[in-house]
Amino acid sequence: MKPVHHMKAASQPLRLPARPRDSGLPGWLFATLLLALVAASFLSLDLQWAQFLSRDAMERMGGFLAEFYPPELGTIFLRKVAVGAWETLAMSALGTLLASLAGLALALPAARLHGQDRARARGACRLLLNALRSIPELVWAALLLISAGLGPFAGTLALALHTTGVLGRLFAEALENAPPGPAAALRLQGVGEGRILLWATLPQVLPQLLSYALYRWENNIRAATVLGVVGAGGLGQLLSFHLGLFHMPRTATLLLAMLALVLLVDTGSLLTRRLLTR
Structure with missing residues (x-):
């Protein structure tokens, strides 16, 4: 015969632990605020849909x-387009490479790598990264054209400066969110911070860092094209010249070259990221 207190305990219903309070913003409230912001945006802008969709506008x-058809396919002009495409590709690749190196150099002091890391330069480095990416590439190019002159050099530096701010912030976040286990194990063994970074932290986040850099390279292809409009070389400079003179067939050829270049880089970048994440 079981003791009475055991029978009482068995007869009492099991109580689930109290659900912890969620102190964050409720999902429905966030969605409501977002919809209100979108509605206010439509109401505040002078969107003339009737004029935009009118028959006269369509005609x-x-x-x-x-007027864009047929595109210009002359041999001499196609050679100029090929040179411009190569300049645009080279500007984006070199600008992204410089930005990746500079971004990683700034991300290390901008990240708190472990709980005891004082990270004295974290605030200053993050402020610098914010300043670099808050200035658009066009503004950087306009400033650098004064000192570097017309051509791809100013465009490359403009891409590098803006992209450094973007990649530096992304790299810093990736370093801070790296799994702490391997680094903590080495730290308990008395290994120095430099070796911990090289052998524990960076190997874990390297695929993510490369993925960020490749994605920014895709964006910089488009940005390099836009920079050519202000005289930074490449396809954008040819586009600005011929579009300004209303050479529509040549403009069509340049647009097709831009599309082909973007598709080529996007495909190569996508395949590379898939290989890195296997």
């Missing part, structure tokens, strides 16, 4: 697009 747009 004028169709006539303008018809």
